[in-house]
Amino acid sequence: MIEIKGVTKTFGNVTALNNTTLTIGSGSVFGLVGSNGAGKSTLLRIIAGVYRADSGSVKINSRETFENNKVKQNLIFISDYPYFSSFDTVDKLAKIYKTIYENWSDEKFEYLKSVFPIDTKAKISQMSKGMQRQAAIMLGISTMPECILFDEIFDGLDPVIRELVKRILIDFVEENNATVVIASHNLRELEDVCDHVALLHLGGVLLENDIDALKLGIFRVQLALNNPQDFEKIEKELNIVKISKLGKMIEFTARGSIDTARELLESINPLFIETLPLTLEELFISEMEVAGYDINNLVK
């Protein structure tokens, strides 16, 4: 379990994380989403022990990570642009990782070598971005970590490899009760693999929940009314997040029970009504709009 309590991190005058608190349970695949500069990568680096928090604490299984080898033995962080020196090959790095990581599994490494289509004797620096990422994933998972931190895992991977990575991750979590945290803007992919998600904005957590619960708690409705003014009678009873009206057509996003909302809407006799669950991406946009991060504001 990863416990993040009141973490603050500043870089000069910029506050990347502001009193952030989050708990990530074991055996889950946790998605970190948020706007650019929300603090996702910084949070991952603090969890990984790369950065030290200015205040607050980050614990994995009740132990601080910064400068703690015991915790880091069971943790792997794969950044958005993993580093490899000009002379590194996967096999050479495997030797180095093997000496450093006590839980290194040759068996797992051999298995991953067999499934990922890359030449482990070739210089990694000469490989494509996607292949470099595959190399990093191979090496990282072979250390048999309890906690895997990915920053933009799907970047540069082709659709087939993306599916492969998802499968490998899910299998690994199931087999080892590992915790995986993925920071990404690719919400479509996250939706497939994550069971929990947290939305970060301006260094704080806007929301955090089970992905299904999140989806159930917010919905979008399209309806047409003979007299659009009828909608005003029930509008206050709906927890509307966002609304747009165009003649007889009304479209809104609201929180709460979709059934209760439908009952209310039926009471004003709409010409037609359609309720839709939101995708993660829509959910993200919706929540960000609420937080003032609206495309309409940006293009003013």
Next chain:
Amino acid sequence: MTSTTLSNKSLFNVMKAEIIRLKSWIIGVPSVALIVSLVYSFIFVFNVEDARRYQAESEVGIKLTNQMIDITGSYLSFILVGGTLGLMVLMLLFTNSAYRSLYDKRKVDLYGSMPITRKEYFTSKTVIGTGIIALSYLACMISVLYTSIAVKSKFAQIDLGHIARTMAVCAVLCFAVFAICTMCAVSAGKSWQYFVLALINSFCIGRIISLPFVIYSSFVKGASTIGTAVPDLVSPIEAVFRLEMHVFRYRWIIACMLAISVAAFSTASLIYSKRKNECAAQSISNKFIVYLTLWGVYSIVTYMVIGTLPYKASEFAKTVLITLAISAAVSVVGGGILCKKSFFKPASLVQFVCFFVILSVLSVAYLNVKSEPPKTDEIESVTTYDRICNYSYGYDSMLYLNYNRGKIETTKTGEYKDSKTFDNIVKLHTKIIEASKKDDLEIRGIGYEKIVKYKLKDGREKTLYFDNSSYVTFEYLLKATDEYKKELPIFDEKAENLIGISLSNDILTDYSDITSKAKQYYSAFTKDLMLQSEEDLKAIHTNPDSNGFGKYYVNLYFLDEDLSKEERSRILSMPKEELATLIQSDTDESGIIHVTVDFTQNDKNIMKLLRRDGLVPEKALDSEITPDNIQALYEIDIASYDGINISNAFYGPPSGKFGKEVLALNAYDLVGAELITEEKDIKELIEKTQFDKDQTKLVEESLAALKDNINKSNYYDNYLIGKAYFAVTKDGKYSCLMFVPLEEAKLVSEY
């Protein structure tokens, strides 16, 4: 470093990983050292063999050995100086490679998330770097050993201990550079920043430390020259270029370099433990290193500024103002480049200037080099030391077994507890400082130094270093004190034991039996000695008229106090000639104690007795020396020699001229003396020979200056320039030197 404990297993694993990662360095650097040194060795030995055959055919036996030693010396010079500089460059690059993970965000992500503590990371790289240096010198040692054995078996005995000492010095110099590089590596945010910091600090660190001393030296001349020696001892790169010198003080240089290394590694460890990973690729993580670097740049600039100014105390204020202005400019420009905008803040500039001022003040205060001497009543005791620095070294001489010419010797020469002596010393100290303010003193000579250590009543110590010019003055002042005089050997002896007196100069020894008046002489000597002033003593050594051939010493011969009554009676009853022979034998078994005393024309009591007994040696006038009244004539070959600067400074002719020609680099030597006593031969010689009066005077003056160090000239090639004749009149009252130059100087060895 952190609260995390260092697990051996974990460190071992990290070491293994680092060895895999830095394999190319660990194998590459020592291999390059081995290959380069071995190739050079093979070429060297091959050429030596060739040269030996050539020389053997030419049948120039002894010269062959010397030549081989010269060649071997240059070989060592190349391997050790060149190799060490090369290795320093490689260590500069290695350290960058070892810590490059700190200069890039991507690398920091990788290494920062790995289960490696900073302590393990730092330790592993330090151990690997040290290993590279050790392996490289081991490789170098193999080739040096091979060369030494190959050369030794054929040509010359080579001092392997000397080679080992030199190599140890080289290794610690390299280690110190590695430590400084590490300190800079963990501070820099980018590779170029690292290179700037490392190069400046490796080169300037000695200057950084010595700057306060040098500024002080420019203020009070003649008081301290220690500042000029500091850079050699603490700057590893500067020290490489003076490797030969450090062989003689290798313990010092090793200790200093190890201290520098420990300080640099400790600072590096501290900076690294405080370093934030988010500094990667952004800026220098710690401003301390920036201050140090700017201080280095600033100190070099200061040296240049000081070098252009006349050495006047009045220029000190100007020097400080100029250097402060330069430091401000350097700190703004350099700091701006190294730390970007943040360093332009006025607060940072003030901080830096304060740092400079505090460091200077603390350094000067700590080293206790104030311009005022302590007050007499504060002094508990004064100890004096003589220090002789002789750097006339070279690899050729070092290669002979047990034969090292260059050295620094510090000898305790006296300890004084008399307040009158304190008064004198403090007076002299004040005088030297005053003289320096008026530029009356010339300083910065290398050679002889007098060290005076004041022990104060409050337990503090204050040490002063007088260079050779002030040393001379100091010497006379000390000799003029009662405390010093009472330590003279004459005061250890009793008047009743004085059995004979003789006069002598550099080449002439006489003996006179005056035992019946011995007590009077003893009393006269002790009285006059106690009355000799500083000026009298100075005159004995510096006035050419009372020196050399015109200068006599008085030899006093005492009976040993421990002699038995029988032995004493036997000696006293000896016939005059037999007693003279016994006295002149000058052996420990003779039972005679020989004491020599300097005296001057001002010594009234002595002169009175000498005149009474017809023993006053006077320098002859032209009219007083005739072929008829000469009793003895000494014929002496006079040679000039090609002196080096150090000898020129001390033993050159005072005028710097010989005849009408300027021969500033020459000095003169007595090659040998032959006594001519046959009246006929003397007459013939005096009548036939044309003496050159002008040149006689110059030779006389030069020999007077040479007197105390006559053997020093043996090191150099002598050229015979003429003959000197030293005449003594029949009545023993007059003596005279006459010089006959040769038309052409001849090399003494050929002659």
